[in-house]
Amino acid sequence: MAPVVAVVTQVKGMPASEPVLLGRKRALPSCPNPLFLKWLTELRDEAREKGLKIQYTYQKAISSLTKYPLPLQNAKEAKILQNFGDGICKILDEKLQRYYRENGPNAPIHSLPKGALPPSRPDNNNLAPPTKKNAAGDQGKDGGGGRRKKREYVPQKRSGGYAVLLTLYRQSQIPGSKGYMFKLELQAEAQLLCDKSFTVPDLGSKYTAWSSVSTLIQKNLVIKTHNPARYSLTEEGLALAERLEAAEQGTKDSSDVDHEEVRSEGEEEKEEGGPGVVELTISEEEDEDRIHPVERVATVAQAEGEGGERFFSGKPQDSQAASKKASGGCLLPGTYEILLCVDFIETTGGSRHCKQELVKELQRNGVNFDIRKLNVGDFLWVAREKVAPVPGQLRAPAGRELVLDYVIERKRMDDLCGSIIDGRFREQKFRLKRCGLRRPIYLVEECGTAAAHQSLPEATLQQAIVNTQVVDGFFVKRVQDVRESAAYLTVMTRYLTKLYQNRTLICRSRELEGDGESEEERGTPSYSLISFAEFNHGAIKNKCQTxxxxxxxxxxxxxxxxxxxxxxxxxxxxxxxxxxxxxxxxxxxxxxxxxxxxxxxxxxxxxxxxxxxxxxxxxxxxxxxxx
Incomplete structure (x- = not known):
């Protein structure tokens, strides 16, 4: 009895409001900021009930908050956390001020008020409102007084998560393997094991098979590191992938996997006697594309060969099936159009009259062009897939776009002079060489007698133009004025339309090897080209550099x-x-x-x-x- 008396003597001076459990330690709170967690959970649940997409934003903020180990004094301090923007911080500050008015300026904010129910554990995949049963910690179905043990997550066969796990596992078993894969090579290899496309969403949906990678990361099966992103298996992911591989190869009884709970994106789980819980994958692609993973230096030891054909494919295809399915892994002749892309800088600012004259000339010549932001070059051409409008939809789906191997940098003499002085001329040539397109062109507009009044001598400017062609290897086209520039762009557009009219176009990745030269496939010439999205992202000027x-x-x-x-x-x-x-x-x-x-x-x-x-x-x- 002596130890018990000592314990009772120690706790006599403690406040009566805090219950004391003799012989045990009090469980530490799962989050040092339970008040903020409670408010965010309420906001998420309200948004979910109304069907608002902002529920996913609140869920991401909850995930960041639960990982932060230190107490926050106000919402402004939460701005250092990921997914906490000005909007969420403002809402939390308003709730905090209201809390102080109701409970006093010295009210504690790192513990819940007396009688308040703690928020349910904010699982990323559980967006259902917390039930009283879970909040109060009642006895679970196992009868042991604790929460029901959660079953293991196993991705559905031939789903995106299933394909990614198997692909990473098989790659790790190759002797001399680097132990990780980049995004595009992982997509290309995993496509053979998945029934859903990793790059093209299904009709009426914005999600692809790649969306399941978010779930794998949340379940601690896959880890994402570095920039550009590298994906590899964790120890748990390796163990699960080994069982999936054994079941796939038939070397192990498949019942070891089949008896477990299989969850996929959007699948509903019904627990006995409890409410249905919908598992929603937080699969917004911006998390993956924020750093967008174009590996610019490391060479991937994986040949493009068959990987390029299936990059755009919705389902795995062999070479014979690819030739039969028109829209499977390539753009066949007649399914696309050649489109001139004009950088928006060429139509705004500066000498606006001359730039608008260029647009008017292109329109007068009947050129099919589009004005958009180009991160390198002033003009280029894309092969855009022809997509028919869908009944019941306001706009037709966006067609795939592959960039032709021609890019033009336009220079007036005055602009050339300024770019040489401030160093842009050398830097632009360097970026054009590294952009992934093999036919860079310099379009130089003469200024006539105006060239004699530039900051640099005319001989220096002429020498720079010659060096661009002879030393740097660019094709240089000289024109007299903006009308001749428009005429040259018109002629080039018509030439490329004729050049590619009978070509099969295959998407290639800058991460994967492959020289992209034309090849013969059953008598049909084909070209492998870069998608416009990857090209333009890879050409960002101020992105993270190795x-x-x-x-x-x-x-x-x-x-x-x-x-x-x-x-x-x-x-x-x-x-x-x-x-x-x-x-x-x-x-x-x-x-x-x-x-x-x-x-x-x-x-x-x-x-x-x-x-x-x-x-x-x-x-x-x-x-x-x-x-």
Whole structure:
């Protein structure tokens, strides 16, 4: 009895309002901000009852809040959390002020008021309102006084989650595997195991099979890291994938998987004696596309071959089935139209009269064009799928778009002069070379006598144009004025329409290998092209860059070090760390200065030379300021 008396003596001074459980520790709250959690749960449930899509926004905020381990003093501090915007913080602040008015300015906010029911555990897949049974912690169906044990999540066969798990597992079993997959290669490989498309949503829906990846991440089966995104299996995901693979191959009794609960997106689960709970996957694609995963440096060791054909396919197809199904994995002749895309900057701002004249000339020539934002270049062409309107829908579904291998950068002489002075000219050529299109064109508009009044001599401008064609390898077209520019765009549009009219177009990914050259398939010439969405996203100017890309930009700031020379250096030393390590291994100062001199660059395979090698060495190895 002595230990019990000691315990009772200790708790005599505690407030009577807090019940004391002798011999046990009080359970810690699942969230240090239960008041904010309660309000967000109420907001989510109200939105769900009204059928508002903002319920998903509240659910994401709830998920972020439950992972945050520190108490918040006000809603403004919650802005550091993901999915907490100005709107949600404003609502929480209003509720907090009302709470202070009702309970006093010193009312505690890190514990619920007396008599208030705690919010149910905010599971990402449970958007049903909390029941009294769950809130009060009544006895579950197991009769043990606790909550019913949740069954294991197993994706439905041939669903998106099923295909992703199997694909990641099989890739991890390959000897020498890198242990992860990028988004586009994962989509291409998993498509064979899935009945639903990973890229094209079903009619009347905005979700694809890729939406199930959000569920796999929430269930801790798949982990997403890095930027561009890399997907790999967790230990739990590996164990589940092994069982799915065993069932798939028939080496294990499939009852091990079939007896468990199978849940897919939107499937309703009915518990005995309890309300139906609808499992909704938070599958908004912006989470995946925010950093959009175009791998710009790492080369994926997966040939395009058959992967390119099934990139757009809704169901797995072999080569014979692909030739029979017109819209399965490619755009067949007659199913698309050639469309000229004009950057909106070419129609607004600056000399507006001249830019509007370009649009009027294109309209007068009967050119089919569209004005949109282009992240690189001023003009390009896309093959847009012809889509018939759907009965009962206001607008026709958006057709797929593949970018042809021609992109035009338009330069007036005054613009060329300004871009050379501020460095844009060199940077634009570098981005055009890396955009993924193999036919870059410079359209230069002469200014006549106005060229003599520019900040740079006319000879310098002419030399820059010649270097663009001879040294950089761009095709340069010179015209006199905006009318000739419109005429050239008209002729090019008609030429490309005729060139591609009998071509089968296949989508390729910049992440996957494949030279994209034309090939013969049963006598029908085909081209592999990049989708417009991937091309335009990959050309974003101020996106996150890898260490290799930043290193390349650093090298190109050195006078005389062109893009070809920087690329040659990167082939040997991909990061500054690897270059500095190589310098440390050199025995003498002279050896360090000549380390890069024998590196060959360009088509002629010339050496970088000792002067440029010494300059790079001095830049990266000189202690203190450069003189």
């Amino acid at each position: 260490v290799k890309e930043v290193f390349a930009r650093q090298l190109m700031q050195i006078s005389g070090l062109s893009g070809d020379k920087a690329a040659a250096i990167l082939e040997h030393y991909s990061t500054p760390h690897s270059l500095l390590t190589a310098y440390e291994q050199c025995a003498t100062e002279a050896e360090k200065e000549k380390l890069l001199s024998s590196i060959r660059y360009g088509k002629l395979k010339r050496n970088l030379g000792p002067a440029l090698s010494r300059t790079v060495y001095q830049l990266y190895c000189t202690q203190g300021a450069l003189s």
